[in-house]
Amino acid sequence: MHEVLMATAEQKPYADLDPRWLRAFLAVARERHFGRAAARLSIGQPSLSRHVQQLERALGVQLFHRTPHGVLLTEVGRLIRPEAEGVLALSSHLVRTARTYTGRSRSTLTVAAPLPSPAGGLLSEAIRRFRGDRGGPEQPQIAVIDLVDEEQTGALAQRRVDAVLTWGRPGHAAFAGEALVEEPVDAIFAARHSLAATPQVTVSALADEPLLFPVRERRHCWTLLRDAAEAARTELDPVPTSPAAVLDLVASGLGCSAVPRSLRLSASPELAFVPLRGLSARMSVVWRQTDRSPAVTAFVAACRSAAVALTGARPDIWSAPRPLPAHAHRSA
Template identity: 35%
Template sequence: MPDLETRELRYFVAVAEELHFGRAAVRLGIAQPPLSRAISQLERRLGVQLLDRDRRGVALTEAGRVLLREAGAALDAVATAARRTQRAGDPQRPLVLVTKAGASHELLRRLLDALASEPDAAPVEILLCEVGEQAHRLRDGRADVALMHRPYDDLAGFDTEDLYVEGQIALLPAAHPLAARDRLTLAEVSDVPGLPIARWPRLDGSYPDGPGPEVRTQSQLAQLVALGKTLLVIPASSRAWQWPEHVAVPVVDAPAVTTVIAWPPGTHSPAVAALVRSASGLRDTALPSRVPR
């Protein structure tokens, strides 16, 4: 079985993504001839053709498409290992807690207050992200723990501790007739003429079908709601970023949302364990503990 070097994988990924040796060489900061030789040598060692080359350009073979997929995952794993190793070797570093901007605001404030009262608690750096990005930040080693939301976020492979359960609200333009209601149902907000529900990306990055606008950021969404172009259904705690032009109305039959604190499996950091215990201590009800040891 031939060994593959990370340098070779980086070279191949650049060519496979650019489909042009010249552009790939510029991207890598090297000359084109050694890049071409490196790819040819990689093909000989693997015993397969990775690229079709002709006058029209460069195209991936089936073997090349497989290597592109696997090489990307391998390079990500190497980068993650390096980040986690560097972070573990720095006892003075702060813990990084990643959370979606605007979500779980009150819980986060209470958690930081609780940690501030503990003299031996590790400092915590807050990393704010957009919808669905917490899992990626945990997996690539840029964060130590995350506040996430079931059933919407990708919790696969993480250890988690449930913190609290809440209902959902409809965030509406203040001038819309539904904003005067004291409660709504999913059926009532799912088919509002001229006010379609905004569409967030799925875990794979694609968007569900529908007439509503595609959004990726809280700021996009906030402005579209204020302009009367969309509405959305979100956890009640996310109304912390509500504008004066917005009104929040409870959606009585929307599925409950559970806020969890999540961390990579196999974590042995005492600082992470202490942070999880502090977060668990803020729960209103006792739940079985899965605090890392």
């Protein structure tokens, strides 16, 4: 369907676009509903509608088809959506760059990683080595955040983070990635559980009681676990649980779970870690292919160094990554 042109006498060529218009447009595009989009942005629906209309007038096109059940993007709306996301991402990056500047020219390197992370694990060891190699007043600060797996790619592309430690792999030409370590996956039970002293269990053992697992936050790990269950002809029915709550709830006897073995390093004696037969995951570092900043280069080097040190010191937990099958190309 041809889009409706909305040129008016007041429209100016190459008009400056108010970021509020772009945020309103993207919120409606995501929610497909003006009311929900207004709630998402914490503004009134009349203001939201006005921002969208102002953007449509400035661009001279119709961005949405209104329907009784909500709205749909027009063809041109779908075309400009990634451009709008890119404009706001660059704006955020500009602000972040300015705000992290100090008189000593210090900046902030933002890293996303699965949290909680054990003391002495890959994240802490990489940061320790990064800081040790970059002493002095101009050493970048490191901010560590946790992201839902499905947000990692977008956060990198939008420059909200500079690097990601992930159980996934880069699946886009814009990103570079390097596998660092491989580690077994353990089932975890309360220490008093009947399987606590078992030398090894299969994934089928996780189907016998509530499986507390952060499916949304750790989609990469859940896919690994689900595929293993399907291969064993077992069906898992997870109870969505925050990553930060899993260990405490399992220790209280409220269910079981599956975690990377390195979490043994900071777990309580109320938990029992039992190897899951034939199941392991690999941790990679991913960054933007075009990012040549010294800080990102140094952090990737620190990750490599940390991985070598950990595989040498604790081979019971970490090992060097095995080559992937030629067909394995899941995205991060």
